[in-house]
């Protein structure tokens with residue numbers, strides 16, 4: 001595992017984590033706000049701060065896990081980093097270049113280097129296209145290969161992800177969920193990307209198939225030197241694949257650290273509550289469950305102070321008035337909480 005030089009507080013700056021390994025991605029004070037108009041007679045305007053001032057960096061070859069409940073903004077963060085959404089503010093430094101507001105050909109080149117794997121492998125594949133066409137589409141779009149060379153590369157990609165070249169002529173409905181996710185992975189690999197953002201890639205799959213896909217992703221990372229941002233609501237899945245983990249709550253990072261720090265010595269009550277809800281394989285093992293009261297608050301009206309305070313069993317008076325900053329507590333381990 002990497003050892004990382006640190007800053008004491010994020011203060012809108014990237015949370016530095018790269019020791020000798022080069023940084024691939026620096027996200028600086030990134031924001032994505034959605035403006036919504038509601039009401040039939042009185043038109044009310046509200047703003048949802050889906051991503052609200054996030055700073056982090058990802059070094060080449062690592063897996064950063066992003067975890068949090070549904071609606072915390074983790075998928076939006078992934079989509080903004082991949083530039084499927086335009087950020088409201090902030091910087092996305094990819095290999096040192098700010099890609100937050102690039103367009104046309106620059107954006108197309110960037111998309112070749114950053115690929116997404118989606119949660120639902122069925123709806124992310126065009127049912128009218130054969131597997132070969134799906135996997136080979138980007139090769140044509142990006143002028144990488146045509147004709148026989150394209151066919152050869154598609155066969156190679158299918159074999160790399162555990163499918164056969166004969167399956168290139170089949171359509172998505174002829175495959176199982178796990179096989180469809182393999183097609184999605186082959187499609188992502190086709191343009192030889194540097195960064196893959198996997199958004200809940202195993203949530204729709206059976207547990208036994210989940211393990212196969214996770215192991216496949218890990219093998220591909222070793223073989224091709226890939227960097228991953230792995231998004232999931234499931235801390236046990238994120239813990240299985242990640243080098244570092246960022247925990248998100250209502251558009252912000254509330255805890256960030258190396259996997260061992262987050263899983264063994266979590267600091268934020270929200271992380272502790274998520275961890276305490278992870279089922280243990282050994283029924284004799286004892287663990288105190290920290291109850292999470294209620295649902296995640298509405299992003300239209302986030303609570304004042306610490307956004308987690310209405311649900312936090314450790315809240316103090318200060319928590320409802322002053323928002324805690326994400327500060328460093330130990331080497332590489334950051335938390336946003338007023339608890340000492």
Ligand code: SF4
Pocket residue numbers: 268269270306307308309310312313314315316319324336337338339
């Ligand atoms: Fe709980 Fe207060 Fe920490 Fe928020 S700042 S997590 S309410 S103790």
